Amino acid sequence: MVTAMTKRLFIALAMLTIVGAALYWPVVAPYRALAQTSNRSFDTNDPKLIAKGEYLAKTADCAGCHTAPPGGPSGKEPLHPSAPFAGGLPMGSPFGTIFSSNITPDPAVGIGRYSYVDFVRAVREGVAPGNKRLYPAMPYPSFAKISDDDMHALYAYFMHGVAPVAKPAPRTKLPFPFNQRWALMFWSFAFAPNDVFVPQSSRSAQWNRGAYLVQSLGHCGACHTPRGPAYEERGYDEQSRRYLTGGTNDHWFAPNLTGDKGSGLGRFSEQDIAAFLRHGQGGGLVTFGSMVQVVEDSTQYMTDDDLLAIAHYLKSLPAHEPSGHFDNQSRAALRTVRAMQTGDVELPGAGIYQSFCARCHKADGMGEPLEYPRLAGNPAVLSPHTDSLVRLLVEGGEAPHTVAGPVPKKMPSFAGKLTDTEMARVLTFVRNTWGNDAAPVTTRDVQSVRGSIGK
Numbered sequence: 001m002v003t004a005m006t007k008r009l010f011i012a013l014a015m016l017t018i019v020g021a022a023l024y025w026p027v028v029a030p031y032r033a034l035a036q037t038s039n040r041s042f043d044t045n046d047p048k049l050i051a052k053g054e055y056l057a058k059t060a061d062c063a064g065c066h067t068a069p070p071g072g073p074s075g076k077e078p079l080h081p082s083a084p085f086a087g088g089l090p091m092g093s094p095f096g097t098i099f100s101s102n103i104t105p106d107p108a109v110g111i112g113r114y115s116y117v118d119f120v121r122a123v124r125e126g127v128a129p130g131n132k133r134l135y136p137a138m139p140y141p142s143f144a145k146i147s148d149d150d151m152h153a154l155y156a157y158f159m160h161g162v163a164p165v166a167k168p169a170p171r172t173k174l175p176f177p178f179n180q181r182w183a184l185m186f187w188s189f190a191f192a193p194n195d196v197f198v199p200q201s202s203r204s205a206q207w208n209r210g211a212y213l214v215q216s217l218g219h220c221g222a223c224h225t226p227r228g229p230a231y232e233e234r235g236y237d238e239q240s241r242r243y244l245t246g247g248t249n250d251h252w253f254a255p256n257l258t259g260d261k262g263s264g265l266g267r268f269s270e271q272d273i274a275a276f277l278r279h280g281q282g283g284g285l286v287t288f289g290s291m292v293q294v295v296e297d298s299t300q301y302m303t304d305d306d307l308l309a310i311a312h313y314l315k316s317l318p319a320h321e322p323s324g325h326f327d328n329q330s331r332a333a334l335r336t337v338r339a340m341q342t343g344d345v346e347l348p349g350a351g352i353y354q355s356f357c358a359r360c361h362k363a364d365g366m367g368e369p370l371e372y373p374r375l376a377g378n379p380a381v382l383s384p385h386t387d388s389l390v391r392l393l394v395e396g397g398e399a400p401h402t403v404a405g406p407v408p409k410k411m412p413s414f415a416g417k418l419t420d421t422e423m424a425r426v427l428t429f430v431r432n433t434w435g436n437d438a439a440p441v442t443t444r445d446v447q448s449v450r451g452s453i454g455k
């Protein structure tokens, strides 16, 4: 999988180098960011602006990526909490590990010497001073849409609201050809849109606010939009049919957020979605995998108005890329519920479910409100890609810790308890019981995910 991806990317880069070289200089080279950056002056010491920047940095989750995990980048340092924004988070990509940068205002190892224009170019276009091209692990294709007003606030916050940390982040060392940062110029040219966000006058203010947050600061598409052969997102707004229809990063599948009634948000209300983003729990779903950090670092801090705007925008997206079905009134659904309740279970996987899962997720698959997620009608369970389900079963998980949410519960790891075949069976069972209807999971699916995550 990685080598196939690597090969495709290499070919794509080679092609782009040729096409891009012919087009780039005459057409786009003159500083694109400057064209859209307003020259209006602003006071970087204004406490109101700094406070606004702090909120925006949360909505964009700058800290989530720019803070090392406990134990430092190597995992071997002492477990004291690592300094926010000092960088060093190792991020897995198909080409190797990329470390995030120190973005504290330290003048030597951070961004203390950045002018406002340097900051705008880095965040919107992925070009740091000295023409250092950034890998798209930094979501600049989305951040391109951050408004000038919001950029002012972010700059004020990073210059005056963040404590400088003099510790350098580890260097990223990717193998050739991916260590050739200059080549990313062509990648950006071909794949990173440089459009500003334009509100749609036919839509409400709430819709436009939601669209802006999802597409720019929230960079939800970085995980929820499928990627193409050169790691580019297949669309950056609702004009594209693939936008937010689900993507896999680091073996977590981020589900379809369009209106699909099977594995999308079609059966969930705006209130369910807002609660999910605030507390990690909504509509009977519980956040897991890479979404846990998004809720912990970012969405739990958003205002109610912003969360409802996001939910409103998501609910406006028509169903695309439908997959999986849920019908809890179907005859098969009623039969399995009855069989599970009377203990008369002969389906492969049913016995495993009774012994290992029903305690928390319940015989009827409805879980326990504010404790355990429902598996019946759960879009993540019905998704076309099952990497997340396998990964969760192997590693276990814990619901997000939030300021105002319920006490997070844990899902145990089944790595030592179930064989690959048993995991495939129980997942196939939960994908086809209680009215759920989705493709089976095979033993090979389980082996392939376990091989890739090395667990």
Ligand code: HEC
Residues within 6 Å of the ligand: 057, 060, 061, 062, 063, 064, 065, 066, 091, 098, 099, 100, 101, 102, 103, 111, 119, 122, 123, 128, 129, 133, 134, 135, 136, 137, 138, 139, 154, 172
């Ligand atoms: C999804 C993860 C992610 C998020 C979210 C993110 N960054 Fe980054 N950022 C990175 C990575 C990774 C790099 C290093 C890329 C490289 O080395 O090519 C980076 C690099 C940068 C740089 C360049 C620093 C330098 O000189 O090397 C700046 C500035 C920056 N980010 C600012 C921000 C700000 C401000 C935010 C929030 C608005 C943000 N980032 C959010 C991952 C992220």
Ligand code: HEC
Residues within 6 Å of the ligand: 214, 218, 219, 220, 221, 222, 223, 224, 252, 253, 254, 255, 256, 257, 263, 264, 265, 273, 276, 285, 286, 287, 288, 289, 290, 291, 292, 294, 299, 310, 378, 379, 380, 388
């Ligand atoms: C780092 C990757 C990542 C980012 C960024 C991200 N998500 Fe997610 N999201 C996931 C994953 C993985 C899941 C599946 C696990 C789960 O349901 O919690 C998920 C699940 C969800 C769900 C539940 C969907 C379902 O059908 O169960 C919603 C709603 C959601 N995300 C909204 C958002 C919004 C809105 C944003 C942007 C503000 C966002 N996500 C950003 C990875 C991400």
Ligand code: HEC
Residues within 6 Å of the ligand: 284, 285, 286, 287, 288, 289, 352, 353, 356, 357, 358, 359, 360, 361, 371, 372, 373, 374, 375, 378, 380, 381, 389, 392, 396, 397, 398, 399, 400, 409, 410, 411, 412, 414, 426, 427, 430
């Ligand atoms: C001790 C209670 C417990 C047991 C036993 C348990 N789970 Fe879970 N399960 C959870 C919790 C808590 C979550 C939320 C995990 C998270 O947030 O990381 C979860 C999440 C899930 C999810 C993702 C759905 C979502 O919306 O979060 C699936 C799928 C799942 N479990 C399947 C299973 C299967 C299959 C078994 C049996 C092999 C099982 N679980 C056993 C507690 C449990």
